[in-house]
Amino acid sequence: MPISSPRPPPLLMNLSLRSADRVSYCADMASKLAMDKRLDDFVMILESNGSDLSVLVGLLDARMVSAGICGLICEGRVGEVVRVFRLVEGLGIGAFELCDELVKAVLGLELRRLVEEGELGEVEVEVEVRRVRERLKRQVVRSVEHGGVEPTAGFIRR
Structure with missing residues (x-):
């Protein structure tokens, strides 16, 4: 029986991808992390892409990112959303570039509720x-x- 070479781990397989494929892969991964409400991991992916950041942001799935952000807002974790928005803005990305109109509406409603309830x-x-x-x-x-x-x-x- 011939000895086969061991397969590289899944994440390391992607290191050999062309830059465009790598950015697309990272955008897909970041979108899924955001949808799962793992915004710190989402920001880490953004931070790790350096010069390709504007391309990566353009490839993000706004619906997936918005779903995660809306989920956090509905769970009452507005402070976490604000913190992540500040981190993203520190990277030179407008926070609302990442999401759709639904996030703006939900965030507006939640902030209005917080003001009314003191x-x-x-x-x-x-x-x-x-x-x-x-x-x-x-x-x-x-x-x-x-x-x-x-x-x-x-x-x-x-």
Whole structure:
């Protein structure tokens, strides 16, 4: 019986694809991840495509991405959606380029509900706290990288 060469793992098989095929594969994968409400993984795919990002965004299935985002909004996870929109905008992509009109409508209804019930303040505070925490983290990392501050300097130990 001849010895056959082992088959490469499925993800590694795709590394040899032409650039256009690879971008198409990544767009398909990202769309499915978004539909499954795995938006952090979705953003990771976007981040990993560098120069092909505009092509990738054009190949995304807006219905699949929208379905996942609407699902999160309906589950009351608006803060997570806002966080992901900010990450995407940080990549130079308009958040609403990724989805269809349904997301805008559902998000508008949910935000209106939050305002009427007085809960919007909590979402805003949560988003602002995350923003401040990220800014502080970046400042500490920059200080440590430049050798100006020890990692624990300025922090109270409890």
